[in-house]
Amino acid sequence: MSRWLTEGLLTHKPTTAYPARPESTAGISPGLPVPSSELTGQALEQLVSMCRVGALSKEKNTLGFDDGRCIHCMRCKGKSPKELEWDDSYEWARLTKLGEKNLAKLSASFKASLYIRTIDAGACAACLTEISLLAGPNYNMHRLGFFMTPTPRKADVLLVSGPVTDHMRDHLLEAYDSMPEPKRVIAVGACAMTGGVFGPSFTCAAGLSDMIPVDVVVPGCPPPPLALLHALLVLTGRKQQAEKIRALGSDRS
Amino acid sequence: MIVKEILIVFFALCAAGSVISLLTKKAHLVISIFGSLASVSLVATGILGLGLGKPLNWSQWSFPIFGQMHFHIDGITSILLLLTGVVALPVSIFSNGYLQRYLGKYSLRSFGVMYHLLLASIAAVFVTWDVMSFLVSWEAMSVLSYLCVNFEHRHEENTHAGLLMLVMGEVGTLAIAISMFILGSAGGGLDFESLRLGAQELGPGASWAVFLLSFFGFGVKAGIVPVNTWLPRAHPAAPANISALLSGVILNLGLYGIIRMNLDLAPVVSVNQGLVVVITGSITALVGILYATIDNDMKRMLAHSSIENIGIITAVFGAGLVFSASSDPTLAGLAFIAAFYHLINHSIYKALLFLGAGSVDARSGTRDMNRLGGLIKIMPWTSLMFLIGAMSIAALPPLNGFVSEWLALQTFLQSATLSSTSSTLVRVTFVLCGAALALTAALAVTCFVKAFAMSFLGKARSAQARSAKPAGGTTRLSMGILALTCIALGLLPTYVIPKLDESVNVPRQRHAVESLVPAFFRPQDANPIMDKAFVDEFHDLGAQVGKGLLPGRGLVVLHRGQARNPVVFAMSTSYTVIVLGLLLAMVFLLVHLFTRKRTQKTRAVWAGGLENLPPELTYTATGFSNPVRVVFNTVFRPQKTETRHQNVARHFRSAVSKQWEVVHLADRWVTGPIVHVLDKLAHLAASMHSGRINAYAAYMLMALVLVLLAGHLFT
Numbered sequence: 001m002s003r004w005l006t007e008g009l010l011t012h013k014p015t016t017a018y019p020a021r022p023e024s025t026a027g028i029s030p031g032l033p034v035p036s037s038e039l040t041g042q043a044l045e046q047l048v049s050m051c052r053v054g055a056l057s058k059e060k061n062t063l064g065f066d067d068g069r070c071i072h073c074m075r076c077k078g079k080s081p082k083e084l085e086w087d088d089s090y091e092w093a094r095l096t097k098l099g100e101k102n103l104a105k106l107s108a109s110f111k112a113s114l115y116i117r118t119i120d121a122g123a124c125a126a127c128l129t130e131i132s133l134l135a136g137p138n139y140n141m142h143r144l145g146f147f148m149t150p151t152p153r154k155a156d157v158l159l160v161s162g163p164v165t166d167h168m169r170d171h172l173l174e175a176y177d178s179m180p181e182p183k184r185v186i187a188v189g190a191c192a193m194t195g196g197v198f199g200p201s202f203t204c205a206a207g208l209s210d211m212i213p214v215d216v217v218v219p220g221c222p223p224p225p226l227a228l229l230h231a232l233l234v235l236t237g238r239k240q241q242a243e244k245i246r247a248l249g250s251d252r253s
Numbered sequence: 254m255i256v257k258e259i260l261i262v263f264f265a266l267c268a269a270g271s272v273i274s275l276l277t278k279k280a281h282l283v284i285s286i287f288g289s290l291a292s293v294s295l296v297a298t299g300i301l302g303l304g305l306g307k308p309l310n311w312s313q314w315s316f317p318i319f320g321q322m323h324f325h326i327d328g329i330t331s332i333l334l335l336l337t338g339v340v341a342l343p344v345s346i347f348s349n350g351y352l353q354r355y356l357g358k359y360s361l362r363s364f365g366v367m368y369h370l371l372l373a374s375i376a377a378v379f380v381t382w383d384v385m386s387f388l389v390s391w392e393a394m395s396v397l398s399y400l401c402v403n404f405e406h407r408h409e410e411n412t413h414a415g416l417l418m419l420v421m422g423e424v425g426t427l428a429i430a431i432s433m434f435i436l437g438s439a440g441g442g443l444d445f446e447s448l449r450l451g452a453q454e455l456g457p458g459a460s461w462a463v464f465l466l467s468f469f470g471f472g473v474k475a476g477i478v479p480v481n482t483w484l485p486r487a488h489p490a491a492p493a494n495i496s497a498l499l500s501g502v503i504l505n506l507g508l509y510g511i512i513r514m515n516l517d518l519a520p521v522v523s524v525n526q527g528l529v530v531v532i533t534g535s536i537t538a539l540v541g542i543l544y545a546t547i548d549n550d551m552k553r554m555l556a557h558s559s560i561e562n563i564g565i566i567t568a569v570f571g572a573g574l575v576f577s578a579s580s581d582p583t584l585a586g587l588a589f590i591a592a593f594y595h596l597i598n599h600s601i602y603k604a605l606l607f608l609g610a611g612s613v614d615a616r617s618g619t620r621d622m623n624r625l626g627g628l629i630k631i632m633p634w635t636s637l638m639f640l641i642g643a644m645s646i647a648a649l650p651p652l653n654g655f656v657s658e659w660l661a662l663q664t665f666l667q668s669a670t671l672s673s674t675s676s677t678l679v680r681v682t683f684v685l686c687g688a689a690l691a692l693t694a695a696l697a698v699t700c701f702v703k704a705f706a707m708s709f710l711g712k713a714r715s716a717q718a719r720s721a722k723p724a725g726g727t728t729r730l731s732m733g734i735l736a737l738t739c740i741a742l743g744l745l746p747t748y749v750i751p752k753l754d755e756s757v758n759v760p761r762q763r764h765a766v767e768s769l770v771p772a773f774f775r776p777q778d779a780n781p782i783m784d785k786a787f788v789d790e791f792h793d794l795g796a797q798v799g800k801g802l803l804p805g806r807g808l809v810v811l812h813r814g815q816a817r818n819p820v821v822f823a824m825s826t827s828y829t830v831i832v833l834g835l836l837l838a839m840v841f842l843l844v845h846l847f848t849r850k851r852t853q854k855t856r857a858v859w860a861g862g863l864e865n866l867p868p869e870l871t872y873t874a875t876g877f878s879n880p881v882r883v884v885f886n887t888v889f890r891p892q893k894t895e896t897r898h899q900n901v902a903r904h905f906r907s908a909v910s911k912q913w914e915v916v917h918l919a920d921r922w923v924t925g926p927i928v929h930v931l932d933k934l935a936h937l938a939a940s941m942h943s944g945r946i947n948a949y950a951a952y953m954l955m956a957l958v959l960v961l962l963a964g965h966l967f968t
């Protein structure tokens with residue numbers, strides 16, 4: 001016992017200053033590309049073909065970018081004919097249309113205290129690792145009034161990662177059904193948004209949106225813990241959502 | 254003099270019971286009839302004995318070696334006889350249904366004989382008044398209880414447990430006998446009156462010897478740490494009705510011995526002796542409840558909890574001894590009342606809980622709380638009674654355990670403010686022991702929440718628990734009697750305390766009750782010895798309101814009659830019931846009020862995504878008590894072993910089984926080393942037996958030479 005006490009005292013407070021101040025430690029986020037509208041023609045085609053997951057696309061001769069598919073593999077960074085700019089921030093969470101409507105209805109008592117139930121709907125485990133970091137000392141979501149609960153019966157928010165495999169579909173629906181009103185859903189990661197690198201396929205669906213209503217989406221594969229914190233803050237209206245400019249592709253709602 | 258006749262009727266009923274059980278096949282029926290009748294006569298003896306006013310002494314029968322037999326009935330005896338009757342009555346009724354499981358397996362005849370004789374020997378221990386007949390009844394009780402505990406003698410662990418009980422009991426008896434003989438030789442006689450005289454002649458060394466020998470000698474029967482290890486082994490071995498008697502009556506015999514010796518015959522005069530009792534009692538209480546909390550065998554858990562309760566009684570009794578040694582009669586009286594109240598309560602609720610555990614065991618076939626669960630749906634009555642017992646023992650108001658534990662803790666807490674004479678040593682000891690007792694009380698709640706919740710609530714965790722059957726009529730009746738007694742003792746402390754005070758406290762401490770249960774609720778009813786100002790002030794405190802609501806007195810108050818701010822503490826279980834009832838009603842009302850507009854939906858239990866919740870995944874008794882196990886790891890020092898099964902190939906584990914064994918503290922530190930030394934000595938002696946004829950011939954020769962030499966030298 002004495003060791004963690006002294007070590008804790010010596011290392012001070014490791015918790016991030018976010019959301020009061022932005023967190024700037026190097027490598028805190030893998031980042032996402034910022035699509036530029038200047039690319040055309042051959043260069044555009046080349047860049048689009050470089051992205052193996054279909055996050056980049058050609059849309060009316062300009063570059064389309066779907067952050068719901070990007071796995072920040074960085075193939076498009078640096079190697080392209082014209083370098084894509086790279087955004088190292090992490091405030092990626094966006095409200096869906098339903099989310100915006102719901103946010104207006106959210107009563108004040110939920111803003112500072114929220115119970116979260118996580119569901120692994122066939123995730124590769126990277127998303128779950130990031131979620132589990134939220135409860136650690138570095139991100140310490142409890143200080144912001146977010147808590148995990150083991151049962152959907154007490155949960156306000158369902159945090160779903162994974163493309164929803166066929167095996168998990170019923171249980172996901174069951175969990176969502178067991179939650180008391182008002183309830184919110186956050187789709188975590190590329191998989192839950194679009195099926196990511198897995199879906200849709202013969203074993204899994206293409207994310208949550210055609211199964212249960214989603215309020216907030218968090219891009220990333222996996223999204224860093226700060227992006228998840230941002231999602232929770234966006235859900236409760238305590239932070240601005242990410243600008244939609246990035247998603248030149250279809251708006252997922 | 255009718256007391257004597259009824260007592261003789263009791264012994265006659267016991268004798269008749271044993272003879273008839275010998276003659277019939279239905280000994281269980283005989284027990285339930287003759288045992289109950291005998292118990293009723295015991296109750297009558299107790300009640301009439303309480304009304305006697307002064308002790309009743311008589312002598313009867315003279316035997317060649319033993320001499321005249323003396324008998325004696327006083328307040329303490331009467332209360333204990335009454336208590337024995339109250340416990341033995343439901344136990345006898347319970348036996349009818351319970352014992353039928355042994356039909357055709359074990360001899361119920363012999364059980365019937367032993368049971369009735371055991372009852373008789375227990376009563377004999379209480380009423381005999383000379384060393385010889387006391388020791389004979391004590392031995393009879395020891396041996397008979399051993400035989401009863403060992404009834405299922407075909408299980409090897411039972412015979413081990415019984416043997417341990419017998420051996421430890423005999424060592425205790427030896428210590429008792431020595432202490433009594435020391436007193437007797439100083440007093441010049443073997444009746445208890447001579448012992449009383451002898452106690453005044455003793456020097457400090459001999460007085461300490463008598464005190465230690467009798468305290469720990471009787472302590473073996475009572476189950477005081479470190480001489481308690483037979484208890485948690487004997488209980489699981491014994492049939493449930495014997496367990497109930499063991500905890501409800503036989504442990505009291507040990508306490509009776511301690512009380513008789515150290516309060517009455519050879520009253521403790523030094524504060525330090527009292528402190529020894531306080532400290533031993535507190536340690537016993539804490540150790541008992543710690544082991545109870547982590548134990549998952551229902552009966553073994555109850556046995557450990559008996560040790561805890563005996564510890565509390567002993568500690569409070571010790572506090573009384575300290576107070577009376579430092580001439581503080583009011584506090585001493587308070588402590589003795591608390592100790593006796595707790596003794597009575599413990600007998601009642603422990604008997605109730607053992608009957609409950611027994612009926613669960615009989616109806617489901619297991620006592621392992623990890624494998625039980627969900628019984629409330631199958632055995633609602635047993636569950637309700639068990640709940641009452643558990644709440645009593647966890648000292649929740651308004652049940653009886655609360656009253657006595659509250660008095661006990663108050664005795665410890667208030668000692669500093671009330672007693673002016675105590676030294677620093679006494680104060681520090683009282684603070685520490687009071688804290689230990691408070692921790693004990695808290696752990697007791699944990700322990701019995703676990704016991705009830707894990708056995709009766711939730712889902713059945715085994716096929717046995719699923720296929721349990723509801724308890725029979727006699728079981729329900731017997732448990733009902735005890736449960737009602739629990740409630741009555743909890744709601745009516747103001748009627749019990751004066752009786753206890755009258756019979757327990759020797760006349761010089763008589764006024765404890767006057768300061769504990771005031772006889773006033775209107776100024777004109779005021780006790781004349783009360784200060785007028787106090788009565789008026791107390792009047793303002795709101796006691797008047799209570800009188801209007803309740804049919805009788807309901808308030809237990811300790812006060813200093815003359816002081817300006819006289820009330821030291823006050824408590825009322827009967828008012829608590831009303832307040833609790835109102836609060837509960839209010840909660841329902843408020844919840845209804847606030848949730849009226851909410852919509853409700855019903856969904857199946859969330860099983861973490863599984864089809865349905867397997868009972869194995871629900872909370873188990875081990876899981877529930879694990880925090881205690883972890884926090885007190887230093888006390889338990891468990892032996893952990895892990896076995897890995899590697900069926901497929903090395904490094905491919907197919908199963909891991911973990912064993913977790915706890916050796917009791919007293920076994921580790923006291924009994925274990927003694928056994929170890931004795932073992933060594935036995936081996937040493939055994940090395941003489943080489944098995945060679947020559948060696949034996951040599952031994953004989955040597956013995957012959959020695960005898961001849963000795964003969965030569967001494968003639």
Ligand code: SF4
Nearest residue numbers: 051070071073074076
């Ligand atoms: S970083 Fe994203 S957009 Fe760029 S190539 Fe990789 S997946 Fe495609």
Ligand code: SF4
Nearest residue numbers: 124127189190191221
């Ligand atoms: S989004 Fe990426 S990290 Fe998350 S589960 Fe899917 S593949 Fe794994």
